[in-house]
Amino acid sequence: MNSEQEPQKRFISLKVKWAIGTALGAFVIFVALASTLFWSFNSDLLKQEKQAVNSSAQIISHRLENEHPVSLTEHNVQDALLKKQPARATGNFYKTPVVEGLADSHLVVTIYDRQGQPVFSTGQPQKKLVKSSREKNAQLVRGNDHRILLASRPLRREGSQQVIGYLQVENPLNSYHKRFAHMAVIALLLLLLVVLLSGLLGYFLTYLLLSPLNSIHSTLEEVSADPTRDARVEVSRANDELAKLGQMFNKMLDQTQRYINQQSQFVGDVSHELRTPMAIIQGHIQMLQRWGKEKPEILDESIDAIMQETKRMNNLVKEMLDLSRAEQVDIQFRDSTTVVNDVVNQVYNDFKMIHPDFVFMLDDDLHRPVKVKIHRDHLEQILIILCDNAIKYSTQRKEVHITLSKSLNAVEIAVQDFGEGIAPEETKKVFDRFYRVDKARSRKKGGNGLGLAIAKRLVEGYHGTISLESSLGYGSIFRVTLPIAED
Numbered sequence: 253m254n255s256e257q258e259p260q261k262r263f264i265s266l267k268v269k270w271a272i273g274t275a276l277g278a279f280v281i282f283v284a285l286a287s288t289l290f291w292s293f294n295s296d297l298l299k300q301e302k303q304a305v306n307s308s309a310q311i312i313s314h315r316l317e318n319e320h321p322v323s324l325t326e327h328n329v330q331d332a333l334l335k336k337q338p339a340r341a342t343g344n345f346y347k348t349p350v351v352e353g354l355a356d357s358h359l360v361v362t363i364y365d366r367q368g369q370p371v372f373s374t375g376q377p378q379k380k381l382v383k384s385s386r387e388k389n390a391q392l393v394r395g396n397d398h399r400i401l402l403a404s405r406p407l408r409r410e411g412s413q414q415v416i417g418y419l420q421v422e423n424p425l426n427s428y429h430k431r432f433a434h435m436a437v438i439a440l441l442l443l444l445l446v447v448l449l450s451g452l453l454g455y456f457l458t459y460l461l462l463s464p465l466n467s468i469h470s471t472l473e474e475v476s477a478d479p480t481r482d483a484r485v486e487v488s489r490a491n492d493e494l495a496k497l498g499q500m501f502n503k504m505l506d507q508t509q510r511y512i513n514q515q516s517q518f519v520g521d522v523s524h525e526l527r528t529p530m531a532i533i534q535g536h537i538q539m540l541q542r543w544g545k546e547k548p549e550i551l552d553e554s555i556d557a558i559m560q561e562t563k564r565m566n567n568l569v570k571e572m573l574d575l576s577r578a579e580q581v582d583i584q585f586r587d588s589t590t591v592v593n594d595v596v597n598q599v600y601n602d603f604k605m606i607h608p609d610f611v612f613m614l615d616d617d618l619h620r621p622v623k624v625k626i627h628r629d630h631l632e633q634i635l636i637i638l639c640d641n642a643i644k645y646s647t648q649r650k651e652v653h654i655t656l657s658k659s660l661n662a663v664e665i666a667v668q669d670f671g672e673g674i675a676p677e678e679t680k681k682v683f684d685r686f687y688r689v690d691k692a693r694s695r696k697k698g699g700n701g702l703g704l705a706i707a708k709r710l711v712e713g714y715h716g717t718i719s720l721e722s723s724l725g726y727g728s729i730f731r732v733t734l735p736i737a738e739d
């Protein structure tokens with residue numbers, strides 16, 4: 253499916269997502285914490301209330317059972333509950349009449365006779381009596397408005413099993429429910445506050461942390477609109493992941509920019525280089541068109557010139573291809589190794605054979621075969637470029653010295669000639685693409701100004717170095733160092 257047809261997802265900022273996430277997290281933690289606290293507080297409170305109901309029921313039933321009434325009536329119940337306690341009893345509640353204590357408390361105590369008719373009550377009971385011969389401790393039951401605590405027990409005459417009435421104690425739990433509601437409101441307000449604050453905090457924190465992304469975003473926009481722009485990301489002073497990302501991004505942009513510049517410069521250089529041979533060819537063809545048929549000497553001369561320029565162009569194309577390949581050796585031939593002595597010997601012998609008018613000298617200080625990290629063909633290519641130049645730019649003294657030596661972890665190959673040499677200000681430039689010290693002379697010798705550029709890229713692709721020491725009028729020494737490969 254075409255990606256343009258896919259429905260676009262709604263943009264939701266990371267800040268909003270982060271704020272929602274932190275608020276949600278705070279909500280879950282707060283709810284878990286508050287429920288645990290609520291639960292433990294609640295069960296503690298209920299336990300206390302239950303104990304109070306049970307002990308009240310016990311005191312009252314004890315008092316009534318001690319008074320030996322045959323049957324319970326309003327009169328004898330009040331009498332028993334209003335009586336002061338004898339001196340042997342201990343505790344404040346025992347010393348005062350029970351009714352006084354009951355009036356102070358929020359409990360509803362109801363006493364029934366044997367038939368289940370109420371004979372005394374401290375308030376309006378919410379639950380009807382359920383006669384039972386068993387004692388029931390305080391437990392939660394459904395009341396009129398909310399849950400209440402209810403305890404009941406039969407009253408027996410002291411010393412016998414005879415039931416003389418029933419006692420029911422209710423705790424409407426009014427203050428408990430009030431406190432509960434109060435706490436719930438406070439917890440809810442706190443929850444709202446915590447969620448709001450954590451959301452806001454999350455939002456501002458992300459806003460601060462992500463602000464470097466804005467710079468990356470605007471730089472990207474600028475560069476994608478015009479790749480030649482030199483807009484760069486403003487790297488924050490904080491040494492964190494985003495600062496690193498910004499630095500990496502700038503590095504990548506620098507590299508891309510370099511590639512773009514190189515590319516356009518290369519195209520410019522190539523078209524410039526091609527212009528001369530094309531112009532020469534065109535000129536000769538025009539000459540041929542005009543006079544070629546009548547003047548056979550012009551025909552021969554022009555055909556020769558055209559041939560020569562075509563050869564040069566062919567050579568140029570081959571060298572440009574070599575140059576572009578040399579840029580990728582690092583990736584393609586990373587693990588290649590070559591015995592340096594073998595290749596140097598071979599090139600030395602070849603040149604000796606091809607140029608018998610020159611004196612070649614090879615000084616091998618290695619004394620034993622040494623492997624260097626480079627592909628054999630590339631080492632050969634570098635040596636050919638250097639020896640070719642040595643011959644091309646030699647003058648009266650037709651000598652080329654090749655030296656092989658070794659340092660701690662590299663091998664050095666030096667190619668020395670005693671020719672025209674290069675002026676100090678030119679020594680750096682000769683490694684540039686299409687650079688020639690004397691364009692016309694170099695052209696005559698068939699040079700395109702690419703040889704040393706290819707050699708430099710190849711050597712550096714294998715993590716070696718190439719340098720030049722030269723003296724104008726006395727000659728030059730090119731030194732190449734290549735890392736030794738461990739056996």
Ligand code: ADP
Pocket residue numbers: 637641642645669671672673674682687688689690694698699700701702703704705728
């Ligand atoms: P070219 O194909 O023109 O020789 P190179 O890249 O090999 O291109 O060399 C670049 C320029 O450096 C040459 O044009 C020449 O002027 C100079 N040069 C290279 N080698 C030598 C040398 N051994 N002696 C003097 N000049 C040299």
